[in-house]
Amino acid sequence: MGSVLVFAEHNGKEFKRSAFELLTAAQKSGHTVKALVVGPSADSIGVQLGAWGVSEVLACADESLKNYNPELYSQLVSDLLASEKPDYVLASASMLARDLFPRVGQKIGAGVASDCTELTFTGGAAQVRKPLYSGKCSAQVDFQNCAIKIILMRANQLPVGTAGSGQTTVKKIALTPVDLKTRIKEIVKGATEKLDLTEANIIVAGGRGMKGAEHFKLLDDLAAVLGATVGASRAVVDAGWVSHSMQVGQTGKTVAPTLYIACGISGAIQHLAGMSGSKVIVAINKDPDAPIFQKASYGLVGDVFEILPTLTAEFKKILQ
Numbered sequence: 001m002g003s004v005l006v007f008a009e010h011n012g013k014e015f016k017r018s019a020f021e022l023l024t025a026a027q028k029s030g031h032t033v034k035a036l037v038v039g040p041s042a043d044s045i046g047v048q049l050g051a052w053g054v055s056e057v058l059a060c061a062d063e064s065l066k067n068y069n070p071e072l073y074s075q076l077v078s079d080l081l082a083s084e085k086p087d088y089v090l091a092s093a094s095m096l097a098r099d100l101f102p103r104v105g106q107k108i109g110a111g112v113a114s115d116c117t118e119l120t121f122t123g124g125a126a127q128v129r130k131p132l133y134s135g136k137c138s139a140q141v142d143f144q145n146c147a148i149k150i151i152l153m154r155a156n157q158l159p160v161g162t163a164g165s166g167q168t169t170v171k172k173i174a175l176t177p178v179d180l181k182t183r184i185k186e187i188v189k190g191a192t193e194k195l196d197l198t199e200a201n202i203i204v205a206g207g208r209g210m211k212g213a214e215h216f217k218l219l220d221d222l223a224a225v226l227g228a229t230v231g232a233s234r235a236v237v238d239a240g241w242v243s244h245s246m247q248v249g250q251t252g253k254t255v256a257p258t259l260y261i262a263c264g265i266s267g268a269i270q271h272l273a274g275m276s277g278s279k280v281i282v283a284i285n286k287d288p289d290a291p292i293f294q295k296a297s298y299g300l301v302g303d304v305f306e307i308l309p310t311l312t313a314e315f316k317k318i319l320q
């Protein structure tokens, strides 16, 4: 059998849930599983991955990797893949990986399948599917004429197994100097500390039916009880009620949480394009003919201003 290398993303202290999704899939591949961890804390947190069936962690802990720099990262990862020669690389279809891996693929002649939603291994070979045309159809992606195949998976599409008690070796990778054309001087984080929408397991999203920015507090309250992240339709982003980072849809983020609660959202095709991969969709809308109900697993016909406080109070009784 060959090897699968998982590009395990983290926030400096802990790995993202998507890393565990990829590691669980890699364990089922029948290949040897290795992981690549990049960033100043790479070797200290990399040791955790032994519990996820990783035989070896390649850790590059150089301080200059703290912030993502496309030139630096793509040189490092390309050099590593060229020497390691894994059969497959699994990474999350995060903003970082969607920028990084096409560069890497081009540098080393690897095949790249991006934004995939299905991944299985049969006899060591990966079967991959990805949605096309905003989810109107899906395509099977086959690799050809490439030794290294890179698969970028949307978050929340693969199950997470349970950690075992295995151990791993951590191989420290030195960074080769790169003549950088650009340098990231500073990153100013947004005000919110909440989990990014693309990683969230539960999303409470609001649309024009929320009637104003001040009423998003109702969504925040429900989200706080459920441990959810708040999203929005484009109509309310365009109205300036919330920031663009919260927009779900064709020109916003593509999400696939376990639970998506759409509040006062009509269900325009461009909104559905970003969230129809959610496992359970609950729609709250006062118009029984709103298109969102055609996609919803559960529909509540009524006023968000009555239903949301009731839901929050009832969930509080059960969950807190």
Ligand SMILES: Cc1cc2nc3c(=O)[nH]c(=O)nc-3n(C[C@H](O)[C@H](O)[C@H](O)COP(=O)(O)OP(=O)(O)OC[C@H]3O[C@@H](n4cnc5c(N)ncnc54)[C@H](O)[C@@H]3O)c2cc1C
Residues within 6 Å of the ligand: 206, 207, 208, 209, 210, 232, 233, 234, 235, 236, 247, 248, 249, 250, 251, 252, 253, 263, 264, 265, 266, 267, 268, 269, 270, 271, 274, 284, 285, 286, 287, 290, 302, 303, 304, 305
């Ligand atoms: C090229 C292009 C790209 C686009 N990209 C995106 C995108 O990425 N994401 C996106 O969301 N949209 C996108 N749109 C816009 C999209 O077409 C819709 O205009 C938008 O999604 C509508 O937002 P909405 O559902 O919040 O508002 P509306 O369509 O106005 O719907 C509001 C809903 O709230 C309900 N409502 C009103 N009051 C209440 C109440 N008190 N209680 C309960 N329900 C109530 C109404 O019945 C209605 O169904 C795009 C459009 C184009 C042309």
